[in-house]
Amino acid sequence: MLGKAKAKYIQSLGQKKHxxxxxxxxxxxxxxxxxxxxxxxxxxxxxxxxxxxLKENAGHSREKDFIEVSDEELEKLSQxxxxxxxxxxxxxxxxxxxxxxxxxxxxxxxxxxxxxxxxTIIRIADWFDVSQIICSNDCADMYNPKxxxxxxxxIGRVKIFYTGLEKWLQQQKDxxxxxxxxxxxxxxxxxxxxxxxxxxxxxxQGIDKNIIALANEKITIxxxxxxxxxxxxVATGIVLSHxxxx
Amino acid sequence: MLGKAKAKYIQSLGQKKHxxxxxxxxxxxxxxxxxxxxxxxxxxxxxxxxxxxLKENAGHSREKDFIEVSDEELEKLSQxxxxxxxxxxxxxxxxxxxxxxxxxxxxxxxxxxxxxxxxTIIRIADWFDVSQIICSNDCADMYNPKxxxxxxxxIGRVKIFYTGLEKWLQQQKDxxxxxxxxxxxxxxxxxxxxxxxxxxxxxxQGIDKNIIALANEKITIxxxxxxxxxxxxVATGIVLSHxxxx
Numbered sequence: 236m237l238g239k240a241k242a243k244y245i246q247s248l249g250q251k252k253h254x255x256x257x258x259x260x261x262x263x264x265x266x267x268x269x270x271x272x273x274x275x276x277x278x279x280x281x282x283x284x285x286x287x288x289l290k291e292n293a294g295h296s297r298e299k300d301f302i303e304v305s306d307e308e309l310e311k312l313s314q315x316x317x318x319x320x321x322x323x324x325x326x327x328x329x330x331x332x333x334x335x336x337x338x339x340x341x342x343x344x345x346x347x348x349x350x351x352x353x354x355t356i357i358r359i360a361d362w363f364d365v366s367q368i369i370c371s372n373d374c375a376d377m378y379n380p381k382x383x384x385x386x387x388x389x390i391g392r393v394k395i396f397y398t399g400l401e402k403w404l405q406q407q408k409d410x411x412x413x414x415x416x417x418x419x420x421x422x423x424x425x426x427x428x429x430x431x432x433x434x435x436x437x438x439x440q441g442i443d444k445n446i447i448a449l450a451n452e453k454i455t456i457x458x459x460x461x462x463x464x465x466x467x468x469v470a471t472g473i474v475l476s477h478x479x480x481x
Numbered sequence: 482m483l484g485k486a487k488a489k490y491i492q493s494l495g496q497k498k499h500x501x502x503x504x505x506x507x508x509x510x511x512x513x514x515x516x517x518x519x520x521x522x523x524x525x526x527x528x529x530x531x532x533x534x535l536k537e538n539a540g541h542s543r544e545k546d547f548i549e550v551s552d553e554e555l556e557k558l559s560q561x562x563x564x565x566x567x568x569x570x571x572x573x574x575x576x577x578x579x580x581x582x583x584x585x586x587x588x589x590x591x592x593x594x595x596x597x598x599x600x601t602i603i604r605i606a607d608w609f610d611v612s613q614i615i616c617s618n619d620c621a622d623m624y625n626p627k628x629x630x631x632x633x634x635x636i637g638r639v640k641i642f643y644t645g646l647e648k649w650l651q652q653q654k655d656x657x658x659x660x661x662x663x664x665x666x667x668x669x670x671x672x673x674x675x676x677x678x679x680x681x682x683x684x685x686q687g688i689d690k691n692i693i694a695l696a697n698e699k700i701t702i703x704x705x706x707x708x709x710x711x712x713x714x715v716a717t718g719i720v721l722s723h724x725x726x727x
Contacts, residue, residue, distance in 0.1 A: 479705065
């Protein structure tokens with residue numbers, strides 16, 4: 236059973252303001268909720284699910300926080316057009332104070348505003364074992380339901396930081412910065428990297444020129460046909476598939 | 482000026498049934514409409530645009546088919562939440578009877594149902610100069626407004642066929658078929674291909690097993706981290722960036 240006020244409260248977590256106030260976010264669907272139950276069980280606060288899901292997940296260590304709802308109730312909680320069995324209320328991940336970039340490859344995102352793109356990029360980082368992403372403050376919010384959805388559960392496994400990008404990059408003196416642009420060194424001819432910051436820019440504007448100016452190297456995905464550009468997430472996948480030296 | 486019946490008619494092209502009946506589709510936004518005006522001017526039937534767009538595009542050879550609308554009228558035509566200056570009504574591209582696969586690399590899509598993914602894949606093909614895509618009949622419709630939107634104008638430059646995939650692949654005797662799966666030959670260690678069919682599967686189900694059975698080779702994007710899979714469009718971009726021998 237689900238009270239009206241509670242449903243409204245959970246729905247309100249669709250908005251950043253309420254997520255920030257409560258320190259909570261929502262995750263939907265069996266795949267993502269299962270992943271979070273596995274990777275971050277202690278962050279799960281409550282799980283609202285239909286009977287079918289509860290049956291399949293009976294005996295889980297967090298079972299005491301599972302609450303049965305009807306299809307109609309689920310619809311009232313959900314941010315999706317077609318709700319899918321389960322909605323979890325999850326505590327935001329702990330923020331670390333310092334970003335350690337030594338000895339590893341990190342992704343840096345400049346103004347990735349589309350939540351689907353950000354979520355897909357988090358998933359790509361997880362695939363290639365890139366453990367952290369540094370986002371400019373104007374990127375989409377990592378806890379936006381559409382971001383969470385697009386990560387397919389990878390959100391608990393990649394560290395994500397938000398910062399004033401230009402200032403932060405100015406402080407990175409001992410690490411190479413690679414700016415992904417339309418003209419630069421062909422990534423397919425480069426050696427894999429064991430350390431560095433790979434910057435991906437906003438899809439229509441690219442990387443801010445002040446940030447490009449801070450890069451040690453411009454890199455590019457060689458174009459063979461006519462499209463003007465690639466989707467930012469697709470570009471990220473291609474660059475990491477060539478340069479990730481793990 | 483725009484009559485109510487006409488607005489309703491154009492809106493109806495958002496549905497496949499009406500697109501098929503009329504042989505028309507719609508394209509929205511300055512970038513995509515400009516691309517189509519350049520790449521397929523003879524396919525443009527009518528362009529409904531606000532004053533600002535008309536001013537910027539004055540003198541175009543198709544100007545006689547430009548119709549001025551107000552912001553309110555544009556809203557009535559548009560499929561988008563936030564209409565963007567211009568809606569074009571476009572004739573579908575001519576269908577070719579035969580698919581010629583010799584001497585080139587082609588993409589084959591098995592059940593890519595998400596319109597955004599299909600559109601992004603068309604754009605990727607255009608970037609890598611892959612000139613044709615063979616889709617299973619249950620892929621999203623290439624003229625779906627969301628597909629057209631995601632191609633960013635590449636839709637006029639890549640040939641797209643729909644067919645019963647299993648049967649069609651059975652007939653391809655003289656060409657190598659590469660199935661992209663979670664286990665197979667590491668694409669980063671393969672030589673570039675000048676000819677072949679690269680099959681990409683549905684994101685949650687992968688490639689149908691009957692179709693995998695027809696492949697000469699299974700290929701894979703090596704996974705280094707923990708994500709279960711990659712988005713289908715991202716996977717397509719990565720595979721083409723490694724294997725396209727153009």
